[in-house]
Ligand SMILES: CCCCCCCC/C=C\CCCCCCCC(=O)N[C@@H](Cc1ccccc1)C(=O)O
């Protein structure tokens with residue numbers, strides 16, 4: 295029997311997962327020499343009987359939450375650069391939050407503080423001060439968007455097309471900002487008193503490093519001696535149809551995020567008349583170096599980081615041909631990793647990526663340029679370090695005329711626990727399964743960075759996930775054109791946070807049935 299039935303009747307559309315553990319031992323030099331366990335979600339035992347408010351939205355609530363979300367998307371809270379943000383929009387956003395979430399801002403249970411001028415910290419007091427608090431994060435700012443790049447609707451219009459709301463921030467990350475507060479608003483309206491204290495941190499500068507928002511919130515919490523049971527921020531999503539051979543949707547909970555480093559390559563040559571050019575120009579030398587970096591990608595490290603666990607958890611969900619490949623990785627690992635490196639999003643999962651993002655040179659068409667520079671941004675796989683990547687860059691560039699300068703960087707983030715007895719991971723997993731019963735939950739690695747990387751001193755268990763649906767073609771919407779979310783998905787997101795806040799109120803996870 296699925297014991298959750300008694301507490302969440304509607305939510306139990308999925309039957310219990312089968313118990314299955316098959317361990318295969320391989321003897322190759324790569325990760326395949328380690329145990330490869332086909333670990334299927336184990337059904338957890340009896341959940342504590344807390345009084346829960348049923349996750350339901352009335353037609354009026356659906357209409358209201360959509361209106362609120364649209365207005366949020368219409369406010370252009372753009373971070374242009376570290377020194378250029380749309381301050382007026384951030385102020386307007388502050389007023390919006392106060393207007394549309396009256397319960398949150400008036401409840402005696404909620405303390406609201408503005409941090410770093412435009413970020414927000416909410417402390418929601420739990421009835422049992424003995425329980426360790428948790429924290430939900432999201433960010434208000436967005437990257438710039440230009441309609442002329444090919445948007446089907448103006449990027450700050452929140453226009454509705456075929457059941458989708460179009461606009462910058464709809465999946466990065468106003469769906470979480472508004473979804474979290476909307477869920478809390480509805481819970482408070484329905485008389486909810488949390489048992490476990492929780493924090494909500496809404497940063498205003500995530501897209502430009504989070505120094506004024508997340509970093510200041512962390513310092514404030516540290517000064518108060520706060521320790522967090524878990525942290526949940528934006529990050530991975532529900533993947534549907536993105537991975538070849540995987541026929542069911544999978545919610546990937548980011549248990550870590552990649553590191554990154556940016557280097558500047560530059561070449562200086564004597565300037566001169568373009569009618570008597572040297573054999574190689576500064577631009578040509580630099581272009582060759584950049585081309586070598588693009589051509590000689592960083593090694594495919596599939597299996598050396600948490601992506602191995604992703605495939606372990608998903609193995610039983612693949613079609614038979616892929617299952618056979620995964621059951622015989624000693625033979626087929628290079629085949630699988632070459633499939634993964636075939637698409638930009640899955641490629642990002644298996645290696646340190648190389649992105650040439652800026653290239654500048656030249657002043658006049660008949661003057662040989664004295665100087666050329668390029669910036670290359672690397673996102674570092676979990677099993678590598680900044681130093682190792684820098685060494686590989688030097689050996690690939692391998693041209694004394696090209697100066698390689700380290701601009702900034704940080705190593706991949708620690709890997710948070712995703713064990714059966716890890717509170718945060720299991721609560722997020724249960725909340726996903728409550729709202730999305732058709733979805734398999736698995737750990738993953740977040741390929742981009744989030745504000746949560748500033749929280750490592752407050753908690754060892756940091757997760758990066760928001761339940762947006764991610765389908766083929768959607769990778770181009772992040773920071774790209776036609777960013778959008780379906781209306782149904784936004785409602786699901788509100789319900790997910792609604793459920794997460796209540797699920798987090800259990801004192802302990804159920805003990806596992808043997
Ligand atoms: C097996 C399946 C593999 C699928 C893998 C990949 C799927 C990718 C899905 C979603 C990715 C969304 C990432 C959302 C978070 C975006 C956050 C962001 O943009 N962060 C900025 C932060 C930053 C960092 C440093 C300087 C300035 C800003 C970023 O990382 O650039």
Ligand SMILES: [Zn+2]
Nearest residue numbers: 433466467528
């Ligand atoms: Zn984001």
Ligand SMILES: [Zn+2]
Nearest residue numbers: 437466501773
């Ligand atoms: Zn972003």
